[in-house]
Structure formats: structure tokens, C-alpha cells
Amino acid sequence: MHYIDALNDKQKEAVFHLGPPLLILAGAGSGKTRVITTKIAWLIQEKGYDPRSILAVTFTNKAADEMKTRVLSMVDGAENVMIKTFHSFGAWLMRRNSHLLGLPPRFSIYDDDDMVALLKTVLKTVVKEKITAQNLRWIASSISRAKDKCLTPDDDLSAIDFDKSFHIKYRAYQSRIEEMGCADFGDLIMRPVRFLRENPQVKKRLQQRFTVILVDEFQDSNRAQFELLKEFYYEDNYLCVVGDEDQSIYSFRGAEVQNIVEFPKIFPGTKVIMLEQNYRSTGNILKLATKVVEHNEYRLGKNLWTKNKNGDLPVLYQASDQDEEALFCAHLLKDGNFNGTAILYRNNYQSRAFESLFIRLRIPYRIVGTLRFYEREEIKDILAYLKFLVNMKDEVAFTRIINKPPRGIGGKNQEKIKTSPGNDYLEKSKNILPELSKKIKDNLVYFINVIEESLRIIESHEPGEVVQQLIFRSGLYDHYKEKDKNDNTMKLQNLEEFVNATASYPGGMEGLALFLEATLLDSSNENPYVSEEKVTLITVHNTKGLEFDRVILTGLEDGLFPHLSHSDFRDDNDIEEERRLFYVGVTRARKELYFTCCIKRLVFGQYISQYLSRFLSEIPRDCLQPFHSIKAESGQYFSRGDRVSHPEYGTGTIDRRWDNDDEEMVIVRFDSGRYLQFITGYSKLEKLQHS
DNA sequence: GTTAAAGGATTTTTT
DNA sequence: ATCCTTTAAC
Numbered sequence: 001m002h003y004i005d006a007l008n009d010k011q012k013e014a015v016f017h018l019g020p021p022l023l024i025l026a027g028a029g030s031g032k033t034r035v036i037t038t039k040i041a042w043l044i045q046e047k048g049y050d051p052r053s054i055l056a057v058t059f060t061n062k063a064a065d066e067m068k069t070r071v072l073s074m075v076d077g078a079e080n081v082m083i084k085t086f087h088s089f090g091a092w093l094m095r096r097n098s099h100l101l102g103l104p105p106r107f108s109i110y111d112d113d114d115m116v117a118l119l120k121t122v123l124k125t126v127v128k129e130k131i132t133a134q135n136l137r138w139i140a141s142s143i144s145r146a147k148d149k150c151l152t153p154d155d156d157l158s159a160i161d162f163d164k165s166f167h168i169k170y171r172a173y174q175s176r177i178e179e180m181g182c183a184d185f186g187d188l189i190m191r192p193v194r195f196l197r198e199n200p201q202v203k204k205r206l207q208q209r210f211t212v213i214l215v216d217e218f219q220d221s222n223r224a225q226f227e228l229l230k231e232f233y234y235e236d237n238y239l240c241v242v243g244d245e246d247q248s249i250y251s252f253r254g255a256e257v258q259n260i261v262e263f264p265k266i267f268p269g270t271k272v273i274m275l276e277q278n279y280r281s282t283g284n285i286l287k288l289a290t291k292v293v294e295h296n297e298y299r300l301g302k303n304l305w306t307k308n309k310n311g312d313l314p315v316l317y318q319a320s321d322q323d324e325e326a327l328f329c330a331h332l333l334k335d336g337n338f339n340g341t342a343i344l345y346r347n348n349y350q351s352r353a354f355e356s357l358f359i360r361l362r363i364p365y366r367i368v369g370t371l372r373f374y375e376r377e378e379i380k381d382i383l384a385y386l387k388f389l390v391n392m393k394d395e396v397a398f399t400r401i402i403n404k405p406p407r408g409i410g411g412k413n414q415e416k417i418k419t420s421p422g423n424d425y426l427e428k429s430k431n432i433l434p435e436l437s438k439k440i441k442d443n444l445v446y447f448i449n450v451i452e453e454s455l456r457i458i459e460s461h462e463p464g465e466v467v468q469q470l471i472f473r474s475g476l477y478d479h480y481k482e483k484d485k486n487d488n489t490m491k492l493q494n495l496e497e498f499v500n501a502t503a504s505y506p507g508g509m510e511g512l513a514l515f516l517e518a519t520l521l522d523s524s525n526e527n528p529y530v531s532e533e534k535v536t537l538i539t540v541h542n543t544k545g546l547e548f549d550r551v552i553l554t555g556l557e558d559g560l561f562p563h564l565s566h567s568d569f570r571d572d573n574d575i576e577e578e579r580r581l582f583y584v585g586v587t588r589a590r591k592e593l594y595f596t597c598c599i600k601r602l603v604f605g606q607y608i609s610q611y612l613s614r615f616l617s618e619i620p621r622d623c624l625q626p627f628h629s630i631k632a633e634s635g636q637y638f639s640r641g642d643r644v645s646h647p648e649y650g651t652g653t654i655d656r657r658w659d660n661d662d663e664e665m666v667i668v669r670f671d672s673g674r675y676l677q678f679i680t681g682y683s684k685l686e687k688l689q690h691s
Numbered sequence: 692g693t694t695a696a697a698g699g700a701t702t703t704t705t706t
Numbered sequence: 707a708t709c710c711t712t713t714a715a716c
Binding site: 059060061085086087088111112133134185188189220249250252253346347348349350369403406408409410411412413521522539540541542560563581603604 | 692693700701702703704705706
């Protein structure tokens, strides 16, 4: 097998191992995905495993997709290998056994916002105290954390929430969500665990089917996920987990580093293989990363090394504030290497300074992570309509759509509908009709007709057709057309894109349910425009698994990165996780690494003095070099009346010229009639000779 | 029940 | 600085 030759000795050892459980500790950039995919190919091709008996679990859809693609290219029959995220695997298991779980086969999946919306209605009847939106978020997150640990309302929840009545709220929420035939993210793991414990025959069948289980990014697994794994595992089967304890960065979501660190103790006889050769970064970048992460105590410890050349020393640039920090990035980007560059930050909101500058300078960028497509208001609206079609007991979906667009059916009337008799919200709506005033009644009848018409055509039409009709008939189209005009948004366009997204799905209820599941579980927000040259703006968390020629790690200020919002509650574990996050950021870089920090920063509209990140002081002197001012390079290049040319906008004349903060600014009147402003030092303007 | 103004909270990180 | 929720007016 030729693809084996591409591996180093340790990687080969990992691929060829069989027998007791295997823990692969794979350092950053050590070729871990290659090892897993090769292992799958080897098992099928050389060891004769049935592809159907192999289960590979990842954390993100992106990782799952990549693994699928790579395995498919290596071996025939690989489409039968089950490669899924933990959550989609849980959903798969629950759908197959929905009858035993007391769920409808097409149960709907609730995201965090849906959880909050449901809690809001549930808690009204359970507690007297006033619940604010923040309280709701807190409780929702406590419920998620409890589920991450596989804890039910009957278990001891004191470690989750101080609130003595938390278990009451949790119980009320849980019985309501089950009654409606819905499941939140946490349920997708916890319910399968409990289900397998109570149904040994089903468990046995699954154990017989999946004789090989591989888990990627194991350092980010939570307890429930570990429990699920334990339910699956038995001695005759093969279990292989891959991860890097130094890259465990999701404890806020319930991930427990202990899972990987203690793995050999929990599975005695575990074989441990370390992949320590790094293929990604230069020697200097790797050394810096290693030196900083060595400050962590809770780790197994690896010694990363590389055959790559040392490369340039990483650079530190101290900016006066976030705007100058952005200017520095723009300065580096003058070389035009957009695709190869990523600007990393700790918090999403930090992207703003970069965005506003890059728009002005016309530097092309893409933002990864924020404002995901399916989280947009208009998309959630149409999704709610569809969810309601699939499951008309779904109260959250119903509440979202009943008065969207406004139909005059507000809180009072909604309450009437909810308390009227009926098995689901369509029946309830019909039954309340006689009690309503003429105007409200007409509107509700219209709504009912929209739903029933969609139900009628759903089996006989393409999904795109159904969605398109729904958008028009529900009134969302007119509603957002108006809104687009007033607020200059592009919501209609997004709805249009949504229709396109349904294209590859089969028709009917079944196809719709498939589409909804895929949409809710797939958070990937990749734009399809990869071919265009763009700088990547991204949170450090989102960079997991990515790499870039040049990385700029920004906002290296104490309190920001490491993030310390409630310093009193922070302990060593939190700092160690922040340090791991720093390590993740650093090890994304292939060739060039820059750090930036600000002396002062705009926080809630006020400038606050900042201090250097403690992580910077953990970097040995000889691993870092300072970068001196980017200014003083500018001077006067243009005068009013000069003829200029620009590669994108053509030729024009300088209309105005002035200095702003040591930067030369001009406004150009292009011959096309457009007026555009430039900072000359960052623009592609060229002076033309007068002829 | 809907719209406008004012006041208050927000900032981790996401399957 | 901006977004969101609550309150007051129509």
C-alpha cells in the first residue's frame, strides 16, 4: 500500500496497532488525521474489516467531512464506514430506536436559543420569581452542563448550580421537551447513554456491529460522550482514541481533559503512542509554543520536534489601541498574501476593528464563526415554519411563527390558543376559532390555511418548491422585502439562499426531516468562495484543525487573553486552559507568527489601559523580537489634481488630500464617476505621468 | 397590539 | 458603542 510509505515510524506503529485500546497522543501538526484515515483504509484493505463495522467519531462536521473525503480517496467501499459527529451519531441512534424511547421518529432538535425559549414558557408556571433573560441563559447553560455529565433532575446537581430549586426547573424543562417530542443537544448524547444501559439487547447488537471505534479530538470529549463510549466498548472490540491534551479548549462546554489524561487508567492495558514530529511549523514557532505550554502542570507531556528550518523569529508589536492594531495587520497585508494570513482573536467582538478598517482599505476578508447562516433571524423564522410542519407539538416553533410576520395575534391570544384543547398546536388553533374576534379569527384561519396547504403539497413537490411557497404565503416575503428596503439588509437574499440549500434533499416529510437535522447539527459556516483571495478573521477556538502560512495573534493583553472576566472565580485550571488556547493559536502558524497587543483598548465605549498578557512574559527572550513603529514611512506622494490609476477602479483624479494620524489620505474622483477614499500607504493607487 | 423612546446589559469560547 | 429589554404612548 503506497500510502503507508508516506508515514514515519511512530505513525506506522499507530496505524498497525490492534488489540488492547490505543491512545494516540498527537501533537499539533503531527499528521493525526492522516494516521486515522490511513488506519481505516488499512483495516479495510489489509485486515479485511467490513467497512460497516467501523465507527469513526469526530466533534465537528467539518472534521467528519474531511475524514470521509480522505478515506474515500484511499479505499473502495469506504462509503459504508460510519463517520459522524458525536451529536449526529446520537441523533442517528435515537431515530432508529425512537419507538423505544417514546419519541416520534422525526423528533426535532433544539438549539440553545430554542432551549431558552422553551424554558421561558415552562418556568412561568413553575416559579414565582421574576426571570430575566440572563437568568434564562444561565439556567439553560446549567441544564446543558448537567447533561454533559449525564445527570438527570433526580441526581445530585449541587456541583452544577447553587440554586436549590435548579432540579425543579430542570425537571419541568425536561418533561416538557420530552412531551413535545423534541431533543436538545445534550439529549443527543445523554439519552443514548441511558437508553443503552436500559436496553442490553440493543447494546449487544450495536457492539456486534461496530467492532472498531475511533474517536478524534478526544481531549474535547465530555463525560457523557465518554460514557457513551464505555457503553459501546467491550473487550473483543477495538477502541482507538486520538487527541492532544495540550489542545483541550472546550471545558466551558463540558469537555474534561481528564478523559484523555486518565484514559490509560480507566482502560488498563492501554497502549500509548506519541506522535511528536511536527510537519507544520518552523523550528522557532514550535520552540516558542513548547516553552509556553510547558508552564502547564496538568498534562502528560510531549516533546515536539521538527525537521523544518528555523525560520524567522516570531514578532511582537505593541499598538496604541485596537485601531492601530488593525493598521499593523493591514501593514503586513501590503504584500498581498491574503489567503495565507489569519488574524486570530480571543473574543468575537474583537473582529470589529479589523472589519471596519479592512472595509475602508478594501482589504478582502472573511469572518469565520460569527453570525452563522442558520442563526440569522429570517432563517430561524423559515426553519421554525418547517419544524412546525414536521412536528406540530413543537411549542417553540409555533410561538415563533404564529405572529411572524405580525398578524395581530399577540400574547393574550397566543395564551388562549395554548390553553385550548387539542393534541397539537394546529388542532388547538382550530378549536379556539369560535372564541376569537372577527379580525383575529380571519388572521388565524389564514395561518392555518398556510400550514395545511404546505402539508398538502409536501409529498408531491420538491422541497425547494415547498419552502418557496411557504416563504410567500406565510407573508415572510413581503415582511422582509419591506425590512430590506428600510434597514438596508439582505434578508430576502438569505431566504433565497436557504431555498437553494434544500435543493439536494429528497421531497416529502422524510426529506424535510433529514434536511432539518443536517441544518441544525451542522454549524459549519464556510462560504463557498474559497477561490477568492481573502484574509481570515477568526477566533482562536475556531482555528482548531486549521493552519496558515502567517498567523497574527491579536489582543494579547491580560484579562483579554487570558480572558479573565471574573478573576475571583478563576483558578489554575482556567489559566491552564487559556494557555492551551494560546498554544493552539501559536501552532496554527506554518512560517510566520506575529503577536499584537494594545496599550489601551475601547471597552464598552471607554478606553481602558491594558497590560501585557502573562503568556508573553512566559516566552523566553530569544524566542521573540520586537517590531518598531510602522509609521514614519508615510510622506506626501499625491497632490490635488494628480492623475492616478487603480487596478480595480481604473483611472481618476485626486480630489482631496490630507494627513490623518501620520497617514496620507486622499479622495479620488474616478473617471467612472465614483468617489472613493484611500489611505495611500495601504492602497494600490499609482501616480500617472501627465501627458 | 403595535410602535417609539429610554434604560440597562453586554464580552468568552460552540456541538 | 451597540444591542436588547422594558416601559410609555397610540
